[in-house]
Amino acid sequence: MVDKLEQRSFLILLAVVTALFLFLLKPFFAPILWACIIAVLFHPLQIRLERWWGPRPNLTALTTLLACVVLVVIPVLLLLTSFVQQGVDLYQRLDSGELRPGQYLDQVRAAFPMIQELLERFDINTDRLRESAAAAAMTASRLIAQNAFAVGQSTFEFVLKLALMLYVAFFLLRDGRRLIEELVHALPLGDERERLLFRKFSEVTRATVKGNLLVAMAQGALGGIIFWILGLPAALLWGVVMAVLSLIPAVGAGLVWLPAAIYLYAIGEWVSATVLIAYGLIVIGLADNILRPILVGRDTKLPDWMVLLSTLGGLALFGINGFVVGPLIAVVFIAFWQIFSKEFNQKESNSKKTDEVEESNSSEPEPPAPEPESHS
Structure with a gap:
């Protein structure tokens, strides 16, 4: 009884000290x-x-x-x-x-x-x-x-x-x-689970930053270049805006170059407007579909709706850092549920197999007793 009380007290103090340390780093x-x-x-x-x-x-x-x-x-x-x-x-x-x-x-x-x-x-x-x-x-x-x-x-x-x-x-x-190995040794979640979570963190960090950020930079650069070629004002400014908008799924750089094309049509610049629309659809629009599989691959790709929700939620809660933090939280959420589903279903299937074996053993007819040998 005393050992359990000491252990619980230590765990409570450990949680409090850890929370204070994280608050200190906020x-x-x-x-x-x-x-x-x-x-x-x-x-x-x-x-x-x-x-x-x-x-x-x-x-x-x-x-x-x-x-x-x-x-x-x-x-x-x-x-x-x-x-x-x-x-x-x-x-x-x-x-x-x-x-x-x-x-x-x-x-x-x-x-x-x-x-x-x-x-x-x-x-x-x-x-x-x-x-x-x-x-x-x-x-x-x-x-x-x-x-x-x-x-x-x-x-x-x-x-x-x-x-x-x-x-x-x-x-x-x-x-x-070395720090990762010490965390794997210290955390009481099971070494395999912890290694899986660290691997998911690494994969999604690379996918989010290397994929989303580089694709966004590419789309912003392409948009800024066409704005500069067509003589539109503040090409670098609008290129950065297109890069930022490209971080948000289902929004993209079209919120910048499409109104610009409409304005060019309105002032009679038909050739420039047509070039901008064709460039936006073909070059800027296809950059995501071409570059993302090359830079990231498809193994760590979250569903588009989850990427959208997690990115918007992360931006709302954490500011500009949210485009990384949001998908990270989403993938950790998915990883935990995948581990739970896999282990729970495995235990359930194992218990069902055990019950079936016991039922089959109980339903088998008992072998007939051997007849007594007759001594003539």
Whole structure:
């Protein structure tokens, strides 16, 4: 009785201390998350370096981290800087009245009377829609400008989180396999189950980041290129917007290039509008279907409806990090239920087989007793 009380008390204290430690790490959730993602994504490169150089954990981890900085971190920082600059420029042009989104909507409405009739049939007030479009454009550009100012004011905090991410990523690259083995040994879920869950985490992290993020970057780059070729303003800004929208399933970059094509038709740019629609359908639209199987494969693909719900839920709860966290939670949910279903059905089938064997043994007729031998 005393041993059970001590064990329960220890488990309660263990849960409380673990919760406090996780709460302590809450302000650094994003750097730690992306450090884990870097360790998972660049682990194959680290293995290849270990084959070339032998067991040199510090050197291979540092080289892998430098490759990550050169290939990923620096290009993303340059892209974000250009994106913020164009966003601030767009806000200034909207604020000064140089750009008027409501005027563009009026041009589309005048060029396509059928759109006006369709909106009136559904009882949609076009004047209110015009004001809402102008207000939305102003709000979005103001948000970009305010965030740019906030980033400038909190540069030290941003640099600190970036350094923390790279620091944690180095130790995860160096000691990650040992940490996983210690977790497998410590967690009371069964070694096979824990290895399956860690494997699912690794697969879905690669599928979500390497697949969704690279496909989104490809679609955004393709969209920005065609906007630049056609002479549309703020090509880089709209390319980044298309990349962000491509992260959300069933939405995609069409929310940007399709209205742009309609506007080009409205102002009489028929050739440019037709080129943009054909390019959007053929090049941008097919990029997902061609690149995703190459980058990810189909083994870890979640159902489309679950990807949509988990991504939207993750974005609502965790912000921009939610496009990774949401599908991870969904795949862990599926993995737990798969383990439960497999083991429960296996136990149930084994018990049924045992019952059938016992019933068959009980239903078999007893062999006749041997006749007594007659001694003549």
